[in-house]
Amino acid sequence: MYIPPHFAQTRPDELLRIIRAHPLGMLVTHDSAGFDADHIPFEFDPDQGTHxxxxxxxxxxxxxxxxxxxxSPVMVVFRGAEAYISPNWYPSKHEAHRQVPTWNYEVVHAHGTLTIRDDExxxxxxxxxxxxxxxxxxxAPWKMGDAPPEFIDGMLRSIVGIEIAVTSLVGKSKLxxxxxxxxxNGAADALASRGHHELAQSMRADA
Structure with a gap:
């Protein structure tokens, strides 16, 4: 991932925020058939292991x-808030007309080692x-006990657990x-007015 220094996100609290706010990760794997990607909701425990x-x-x-x-070495991509940015939202555009469209976003790449956990x-x-x-x-939160035990047992037999020991977290906040x-601030205000509150807040917080 290309990361200019001013877009690098290295703060552990921000990396954790992005992962937890957007837990549907894209698990990227590679084998003899080539690359593949699966979209899976993850749990992240930052206190286990090194990363x-x-x-x-x-x-x-x-x-x-x-x-x-x-x-197996793998990578999980967590894509946070993202949105198109119009040059019309920049006050300076209306003075010098020297702005172009772009896209703002937050993303974390988690690299690690896969372990298969096929146990109930x-x-x-x-x-x-x-x-x-x-x-x-x-x-009224749903809980596993709401369903018949034999139904839950059958569902659990139809899935396999995976665990990834994270070796590095690489973050980018293009804000x-x-x-x-x-x-x-003009772009953040325009985003907020269009319902992109999370990205607008991140842009203001990182100012």
């Missing part, structure tokens, strides 16, 4: 867990954690840091 551990599950019918054995206890705990997290804001403050 944290990612956990997720895939369908047993997905041959990823057979194609990529434990020890692992996937049960993982699914329980994912459920608690993503149901937390529901008026108009190369623009004048008034142009950056």
């Amino acid at each position: 944290g551990v990612l956990t997720a599950h895939v369908a047993r019918a997905n041959d990823l867990w057979r194609r990529c054995p434990s020890g 206890r692992f996937v049960r705990g993982l699914v329980a954690r994912l459920t608690r997290r993503h149901e937390a804001n529901e008026p 108009s840091q190369n623009k004048e403050a008034r142009d950056r």
Whole structure:
């Protein structure tokens, strides 16, 4: 990933924020057949290992867990907030007309080593954690105990767990840091007015 110095995101708290706010990661793998990508919701524990551990599950019918054995190097891409930026949103454009369109975004690449976890206890705990997290804001959160035990047991048998020991986190926050403050604020205001509040907030916070 090309990262000019002014767009580099190295703050651990910001990398964690992006991953947790956008947990549907793109798992990129490579084998003798070439590259492949799977889109999977991940849990991230930053306190395990050197750079944290990612956990997720895939369908047993997905041959990823057979194609990529434990020890395989992988990358997970977490794409955060993103939006088109019009030059018309920059005050300076209306003076000198020396601006062009661009795209602002936040992204984290997590590189690591894959471990296949084909055991019921692992996937049960993982699914329980994912459920608690993503149901937390529901008026009546769904829990695994709401379904018949034999149904849950069958569903768990149809998935395989994966674990990724993260070896590095590479972040990029392209937030108009190369623009004048008034142009950056003008773009942030325009984004907010169009409903892109997360990206607008990031642009203002990183000013």
